[in-house]
Structure formats: C-alpha cells, structure tokens
Amino acid sequence: MSNPSLLILPGDGIGPEVMAEVRRIIDWYGTARGMVFDVSEDLVGGCAYDKHGTPLHDDTMAKAQEVDAVLLGAVGGPKYDALDFSVKPERGLLRLRKEMDLFANLRPAQCFDALADFSSLKKDVVAGLDIMIVRELTSGIYFGEPRGIIEEGNERVGINTQRYTESEIDRVARSAFELAMKRNKKLCSMEKANVMESGILWREVVTEVGKDYPEVELSHMYADAGAMQLTRWPKQFDVIVTDNLFGDMLSDLAAMLTGSLGMLPSASLGAPMANGRPKALYEPVHGSAPDIAGQGKANPIACILSFAMALRYSFDQGAEADRLEKAVEAVLADGKRTADLLGEEGVQPVTTSEMGTAILEKLDASL
Numbered sequence: 001m002s003n004p005s006l007l008i009l010p011g012d013g014i015g016p017e018v019m020a021e022v023r024r025i026i027d028w029y030g031t032a033r034g035m036v037f038d039v040s041e042d043l044v045g046g047c048a049y050d051k052h053g054t055p056l057h058d059d060t061m062a063k064a065q066e067v068d069a070v071l072l073g074a075v076g077g078p079k080y081d082a083l084d085f086s087v088k089p090e091r092g093l094l095r096l097r098k099e100m101d102l103f104a105n106l107r108p109a110q111c112f113d114a115l116a117d118f119s120s121l122k123k124d125v126v127a128g129l130d131i132m133i134v135r136e137l138t139s140g141i142y143f144g145e146p147r148g149i150i151e152e153g154n155e156r157v158g159i160n161t162q163r164y165t166e167s168e169i170d171r172v173a174r175s176a177f178e179l180a181m182k183r184n185k186k187l188c189s190m191e192k193a194n195v196m197e198s199g200i201l202w203r204e205v206v207t208e209v210g211k212d213y214p215e216v217e218l219s220h221m222y223a224d225a226g227a228m229q230l231t232r233w234p235k236q237f238d239v240i241v242t243d244n245l246f247g248d249m250l251s252d253l254a255a256m257l258t259g260s261l262g263m264l265p266s267a268s269l270g271a272p273m274a275n276g277r278p279k280a281l282y283e284p285v286h287g288s289a290p291d292i293a294g295q296g297k298a299n300p301i302a303c304i305l306s307f308a309m310a311l312r313y314s315f316d317q318g319a320e321a322d323r324l325e326k327a328v329e330a331v332l333a334d335g336k337r338t339a340d341l342l343g344e345e346g347v348q349p350v351t352t353s354e355m356g357t358a359i360l361e362k363l364d365a366s367l
C-alpha cells in the first residue's frame with residue numbers, strides 16, 4: 001500500500017509559521033512511529049495570487065482532489081483587502097470547500113484542564129469537556145432560493161429560504177454517525193421541528209439514518225434549548241449534528257466555552273472517496289492574524305490539533321491522535337504559554353517554535 005498523502009497549504013500571515021511546527025510533528029511521526037506521509041506543499045490565498053494572479057491555481061485544486069487530506073494554515077491580510085472580490089484570498093478557501101463538496105464541518109470544543117480558568121464558565125463546568133459539533137455546510141438558509149431584497153407595496157422585504165433535501169440531510173447525518181462511532185457512540189441532533197418543516201424532515205431523516213447505527217445512542221433537541229444546555233452543562237453532549245444556520249451559531253458558542261482562538265482546530269469532510277476515506281480539509285479556526293505575523297508569537301496549537309483531527313478522522317489513527325493531544329495537554333500543564341494564552345502574572349510567553357519543540361519533547365517522552 002502506498003503512503004497516505006497530505007497536501008499542505010500554509011497560506012498567508014501566521015499560516016506558514018504555525019504550519020512549520022506541524023511539519024516537524026509530521027516528520028516526527030515518520031521517524032518515531034514509522035508513519036510516513038507523502039507530503040506536498042502548495043500555495044493558497046494571497047501568496048497564490050501574488051504568484052499566479054488567482055488565490056487557488058487549477059493545479060492546486062486538482063491536487064487537493066487527489067490527496068487523502070488537505071491541511072491549510074490561514075489566508076488573507078491587509079495587503080489584499082483592496083483586491084476584487086473574485087480574486088480575494090478567501091475565494092481560494094471557498095473554492096476548495098465547494099469543489100471538494102465538503103458538506104460536514106466539524107468543530108470540536110475541547111477543554112484542556114490547564115486552561116480551564118480561561119473559560120467564562122465555572123471551571124468544573126468546562127474541565128475535561130470534549131464535544132464535537134457537526135455543522136451542515138453547503139445547504140440550508142445561506143444557499144436556498146428564492147432569496148433577495150424585493151419591493152412589496154411601499155416597502156422592501158428581505159428574503160432567505162431554508163431548504164434541505166432528504167439526501168443533504170442523509171449525508172451529513174451519516175458523517176455524524178460515523179464520527180460518533182469513532183468517539184463515544186452518542187449523538188444529539190438539533191433543529192426546530194416545533195416551528196420549521198425543514199426541521200421536521202431533518203428529525204425524520206436523522207432518525208432513519210440512525211437505524212443503520214444501532215450502537216449509537218441518538219437524541220433530538222430543539223436548537224434553542226440546545227444553546228441553553230450547551231452553556232448550562234456542556235458535558236452532557238458528545239457529538240452534535242445540526243444545520244448550517246444553527247451550526248454556525250452553536251459551533252461558535254461551543255468553541256468559546258473553552259477559550260482562545262489559538263487553540264481551535266476544525267475539519268470539513270465530504271463524501272467517501274474510492275479508498276473509503278472522506279474528502280477532507282483540516283484547518284485552524286483562526287485567520288492569518290496580520291497583527292502578530294512574522295513575530296514568532298503565533299500559537300501553533302490550533303493547527304497542530306487540526307493535524308490530530310486528520311490522524312483520527314482521515315487516517316484511522318485514533319491512538320496517535322490521542323498521543324498528540326496528550327502531548328499538547330502535558331505542555332500546557334507544564335505552564336508553557338504562547339502570548340495569546342497569558343493570563344497569570346509573571347509567566348514569560350514562549351515563541352511559536354518553542355511551543356512546537358516542547359510538544360515534540362512530550363511526544364518523545366510518550367514512547
């Protein structure tokens with residue numbers, strides 16, 4: 001069998017800085033664990049525009065379709081703000097998501113004990129939290145027709161349409177059940193079946209898909225109640241699946257239960273490829289952070305945890321993903337902090353590469 005393949009797109013701003021630390025970790029897995037990846041690297045975003053006049057070259061797009069997983073840093077920056085909409089750095093990212101048809105957006109909310117004080121919630125509410133929100137990403141009210149602002153009588157009317165087909169619900173539900181099988185076999189589906197027909201269909205289809213996953217304990221909740229429960233006692237959840245609109249809000253809410261942007265990974269998954277692996281793009285939630293770019297201040301953990309997600313969800317290496325997450329946890333427990341994680345007085349921040357080195361040392365120690 002050939003080695004698993006990875007396309008790395010560092011992008012702009014702090015993207016290349018945090019990705020450099022991920023490269024060292026990928027190399028570590030090759031030497032220490034015999035897990036060799038076929039890694040190729042390419043341009044996306046502003047740097048691709050600078051070279052090719054487009055934020056995503058067709059060759060890069062084609063490569064992304066072939067590999068087992070894509071790992072992206074971040075795109076954008078003030079230098080590109082004045083560009084035409086059609087060539088803005090973000091368009092590169094949107095094209096990847098669209099052409100790879102990545103319909104399931106995975107946003108974990110995971111609390112490392114050493115950072116529990118960072119949360120706006122009480123420490124015991126968030127300590128040990130580890131949940132995953134699966135948001136439908138390619139349909140729903142952000143895409144439904146009709147849409148627009150029309151004149152009606154003597155006033156304007158803003159219109160958007162929530163529309164979900166059975167197959168759109170079915171495929172994102174399947175992704176969520178597959179994840180639940182790799183985690184704790186517990187899934188909660190959220191919609192508003194009390195007031196929305198699309199929600200009624202959502203609940204029916206998720207229930208039907210659930211028959212294929214009898215081991216998974218499925219529950220349903222109205223999304224507004226879900227928001228309350230997420231802030232009241234988030235540890236009652238494991239995997240949550242929801243539509244594009246509710247998922248947009250609930251995933252941001254859940255992410256902030258645990259604190260800093262520099263810590264948050266994500267994945268976007270599509271349909272299974274011929275080898276059974278889903279099409280997949282892994283990336284930190286944060287942007288290119290131009291305010292700190294080039295200063296060695298960026299926290300590489302969000303990008304490193306994105307690679308851990310790739311290990312778990314693309315490469316079936318759950319134990320190795322655990323190993324990497326535990327290394328991150330151990331470094332934080334030692335009190336190592338990049339500047340974005342400072343709170344306690346008298347702590348000197350470590351640089352991006354010092355954080356990477358500290359994580360590598362913990363990986364070594366785990367052998």
Ligand code: NAI
Nearest residue numbers: 074075076077261262286287288289290291292298299340
């Ligand atoms: P941002 O996420 O880049 O930064 C927001 C704040 O968080 C900044 O103060 C930044 O220094 C800090 N921050 C972010 N990541 C950090 C990390 N890893 N370590 C330490 N501090 C970190 O969002 P912002 O400032 O709104 O956007 C900056 C640029 O990034 C814009 O051009 C925007 O379009 C782009 N962007 C790109 C995204 C992507 O590539 N997926 C997502 C969000 C924004």
Ligand code: MG
Nearest residue numbers: 247248249252
């Ligand atoms: Mg949002």
